Amino acid sequence: xxxxxQSPATLSVSPGERATxxxxxxxxxxxxxxxxxxxxxxxxxxxxxDASTRAAGVPGRFSGSGSGAEFTFTISSLQSxxxxxxxxxxxxxxxRTFGQGTKVEIK
Amino acid sequence: xxxxxxxxxxxxxxxxxxxLSCAASGFTFSPSWMSWVRQAPGKGLEWVANIRPDGSDxxxxxxxxxxxxxxxxxxxxxxxLQMNSLRAEDTAVYxxxxxxxxxxxxxxxxxxxxxxxxx
Numbered sequence: 001x002x003x004x005x006q007s008p009a010t011l012s013v014s015p016g017e018r019a020t021x022x023x024x025x026x027x028x029x030x031x032x033x034x035x036x037x038x039x040x041x042x043x044x045x046x047x048x049x050d051a052s053t054r055a056a057g058v059p060g061r062f063s064g065s066g067s068g069a070e071f072t073f074t075i076s077s078l079q080s081x082x083x084x085x086x087x088x089x090x091x092x093x094x095x096r097t098f099g100q101g102t103k104v105e106i107k
Numbered sequence: 108x109x110x111x112x113x114x115x116x117x118x119x120x121x122x123x124x125x126x127l128s129c130a131a132s133g134f135t136f137s138p139s140w141m142s143w144v145r146q147a148p149g150k151g152l153e154w155v156a157n158i159r160p161d162g163s164d165x166x167x168x169x170x171x172x173x174x175x176x177x178x179x180x181x182x183x184x185x186x187x188l189q190m191n192s193l194r195a196e197d198t199a200v201y202x203x204x205x206x207x208x209x210x211x212x213x214x215x216x217x218x219x220x221x222x223x224x225x226x
Contacts (some may be wrong), residue, residue: 095166
């Protein structure tokens with residue numbers, strides 16, 4: 001099983017600032033990586049897949065990069081609605097696995 | 108509008124069984140891979156199972172193998188998860204989700220149904 005490790009666990013950011021989240025896989029997942037956003041009491045929302053492709057309707061301030069075992073997710077200018085938990089997920093092999101999440105909170 | 112509506116959750120004793128259902132609408136269900144993903148209270152996400160469009164292949168997380176069975180009824184646009192021999196660690200919100208492509212990522216999710224395993 002591929003273990004996904006996200007850092008940091010919590011990120012405190014002011015509105016308008018840039019947020020950068022990391023995700024590391026225990027082995028290469030090529031570019032088979034997705035990012036999700038989850039707000040309290042809501043289902044997750046797909047933001048990025050194939051490491052850098054934005055899902056339909058996702059604003060341009062969200063971006064992803066990386067390949068192999070190291071990935072980065074960036075929110076270029078945080079809006080109030082972006083404060084949430086973000087998960088990475090690999091789909092290179094079974095079972096599909098998620099990172100433990102990074103909580104982006106208001107500074 | 109795509110809608111996935113789960114039902115069937117509730118309180119069950121350890122060792123008991125529960126059958127979750129997911130009613131899909133707003134998209135063409137029959138060619139879509141479908142999945143169940145769960146989230147224990149206050150914890151992260153865990154993929155549980157998914158199923159090919161025609162139901163011919165099914166995949167499970169190790170902890171679900173031999174206890175859970177995913178199935179679908181394409182004529183009724185419905186997805187199911189039969190859960191047997193339930194354990195306390197199965198307590199979670201169970202989400203039904205549509206695969207964007209071939210069992211890889213999930214672009215539409217239901218609101219979830221809570222399963223609580225406790226005596």
